[in-house]
Structure formats: C-alpha cells, structure tokens
Amino acid sequence: QASELAVVVDGLEVNRATVEQMVKDFHSRHIATYGHGGQGEVEIVRYQVSAVAESPLTPVNYVAPSRPSAKSRTARFAAAHAEVPVVTRQDLAAGAEGPLFIDEPDTTIVVPPGWSATTGLGGEVVMRYLR
Numbered sequence: 519q520a521s522e523l524a525v526v527v528d529g530l531e532v533n534r535a536t537v538e539q540m541v542k543d544f545h546s547r548h549i550a551t552y553g554h555g556g557q558g559e560v561e562i563v564r565y566q567v568s569a570v571a572e573s574p575l576t577p578v579n580y581v582a583p584s585r586p587s588a589k590s591r592t593a594r595f596a597a598a599h600a601e602v603p604v605v606t607r608q609d610l611a612a613g614a615e616g617p618l619f620i621d622e623p624d625t626t627i628v629v630p631p632g633w634s635a636t637t638g639l640g641g642e643v644v645m646r647y648l649r
Contacts, residue, residue, distance in 0.1 A: 523547045
C-alpha cells in the first residue's frame, strides 16, 4: 500500500540526522492526513530540490519582426468569434489586455480574454490573470 506524502527539508546538508527527521516528519504527516500510522519503514520514492538565487536582469538583445504579420486575426474564445489584435513584443511596454496575439519570430503568444501582458525587466513577456 502506497502513502506518498511530501516532506519538506530545510538546509543544504543531507545526513543521517536529516533522514531520521524526514522519517519522523513523514509519520507525523501520515497521522495528520490518514488518522493512523506513525511507525514502520519509509521509502523515499522521489527527491526534489528547489533553489532560488538572485540574478541581475540584463536586457535581452531581442530581434523582433519589424511589424506584425497582420493587424488582426479571427479567433474563437469560448463560444464567440472575434477579430483579435496582433502586436509585437515592443508594443507591450505599456501593457495590454487580451484577447490579443503577440507575434514573435519563432512563435505566436496567445493572450486570452481576462489576461494582461507586458514586458519584464529582462524583455520577457509577463502575463497576469485579471479576474
């Protein structure tokens, strides 16, 4: 019988004490989740590491199309068809609300209704849900 539960480990070093704490935390979590347990062997089936580091953002030398391939395109969102504006990444400096298409040299980004798009400090496209 499998009982996979996530156990968070703080710190960089994994040693015998860390593993023993992980087992204790797993048993506590098992009891809190299922109402029983708290003993027996534990098997680590997945180990995931996450790291966050600050990095100075430098603008990307982005080569954009000189103009969108079209001023608008017909698109369907939900049950309705609409003429949707087509813009380039440079058009997003002030931000824009969807629906719209962002033409890129290698892809098209769809900004659906209820979302906004702008460019971040590194030139990336940042989308936010508005509702």
